[in-house]
Amino acid sequence: MTGASEGAAGRPELSRGKVLQKALELADARGIAALSIRSLAQSIGTKPMSLYYYVANKEEILDGLVDLVFAEISTPQAGREWKEQMRRRAHSAREVLRRHPWAIGLLESRKVPGPETLKHHEATLATLRAGGFTVEQTARAYSLLDSYIYGFALQEAGLPVSGGEPMAQVAAPIMERFATGEYPYLVEIATQVVMQPDYDYGNEFGYGLELILEALKPASAG
């Protein structure tokens, strides 16, 4: 009963899942740079080397994190209207990547996709195919949609967190260099759109997404 499995008393009971879960929390809370084996072990309440029983190395933890993030993205359902399904998925993906911005940087160096990642891709492909896209059209549509989603998330991650007025903060130091009049168009866009009090870059996501969804079409020519 009080074996290595179920924690009967106060035993926290370590497991691969718990390691990854805590790693995700730590990355969210303190940033991916602060995710070290030692800090992770401490936040779990164990010792550094104990983690290596559940995980081969740190790379494997990062792989697991990316897979966890993919698992959070809402899975589209084949058979339903493809456009609405893709819209839902895209917005969900953006939200997830905004919650875990560090995951974007991780994507660049990941080699093997995890099981949840594969499941997600499978469901997305199924939805497009069921929507009437040919195999080739599906490949292109998927590439286009995901490129937009990842790219938007990447740009969003390069901004100061998000909220009411942080745009003025990122713009201010740059504005000084602008005093020279070197960058009139950057000044224009900064003052006339970005620094407007109610401007939220996140809202631009929908614009580009709709434009792409509108232009995508199954059947006939590609």
Add this chain to the structure above:
Amino acid sequence: MTGASEGAAGRPELSRGKVLQKALELADARGIAALSIRSLAQSIGTKPMSLYYYVANKEEILDGLVDLVFAEISTPQAGREWKEQMRRRAHSAREVLRRHPWAIGLLESRKVPGPETLKHHEATLATLRAGGFTVEQTARAYSLLDSYIYGFALQEAGLPVSGGEPMAQVAAPIMERFATGEYPYLVEIATQVVMQPDYDYGNEFGYGLELILEALKPASAG
């Protein structure tokens, strides 16, 4: 003459530019993970701590690298046909990011844009504005185009290098899990398009780009 400046004899003559240049070469050759202060100093032919005279810390080196990469992207010219200019810029950006894939991951954590980056943005904005886009339309078009470019580069970076047949390599290990029949649509797209001998994912870039350029329009409604 044999002062601290021009290297008259065999003196290599250190400088901030040289440090960044060598850092770029090292990152390209051995990957961003292999770029350490010590390895960089050695490749330059100096000692680690000497670099800190030209650079405040490693972060500043990474900032400089990103700016160097941006400098490589061909700058659009305002006044010329905006669509053609954006096409050129997009293809150039993709090529540059394929040469320096590590730069994509760096983008996520960069805080302040460098001078070359600003210059590039300025020129792009100028071209769109001159092409008849309003300020708001420019912001949206720019966001859409760059999201697509960065996202595509990000996905491309997650692939095995590039060449004739590496697609079969990334697909093979995954294919084993497919033997279970869990992922029929992934199998379909893998066998029917990705693993085709003459398939090159890079070619898909043009498709999405043209679709976006076609849908973008200046004037009237946004």
Add this chain to the structure above:
DNA sequence: AACAGCTTTCGTACACTGTACGAAAAAGCT
């Protein structure tokens, strides 16, 4: 020639990283 004052180099040391190796402890089984 000697000194002073820059600029530029770099040796040493410290705290921190991932993890190889192997010992120790705990749990399960006969």
Add this chain to the structure above:
DNA sequence: AGCTTTTTCGTACAGTGTACGAAAGCTGTT
């Protein structure tokens, strides 16, 4: 009880970024 497998973790090592301060080199003035 003992034996075996599973799970934990202490120690040690090579590598990281960089703070601090000493040294060296160069320039200009006397």
